[in-house]
Amino acid sequence: MADKKIPQRMCVVCRKMYDKSDLIRLVCSDGKVCVDGSGKKSxxxxxxxxxxxxxxxxxxxxxxxxxRITVNPGFYDELKKEFYDIER
Ligand SMILES: [Zn+2]
Incomplete structure (x- = not known):
């Protein structure tokens, strides 16, 4: 639908609003952050x-x-790998 309103979310880094399709969701559970490609993880x-x-x-x-977590060295490398996999 051309006139369907696309939900907007804020990027936590640059704090600008974007369409959800321009964002990638991260999820934190049990002190671990991962990339949520499906957008459905709890x-x-x-x-x-x-x-x-x-x-x-x-x-x-x-x-x-x-x-409000601490991360291991290499955390962002892992995260970026997942991030760019989904972005493609
Ligand atoms: Zn941003």
């Missing part, structure tokens, strides 16, 4: 846009701050 969710914000998140530790 847990606390946050969105990151596809405009380079996953790299920005790594520099600013945005994911840790958003979910």
């Amino acid at each position: 847990g606390r969710g946050a969105y990151i846009c596809k405009n380079g914000c996953i790299d920005r998140a790594e520099r600013t530790h945005c994911v840790e701050k958003t979910f």
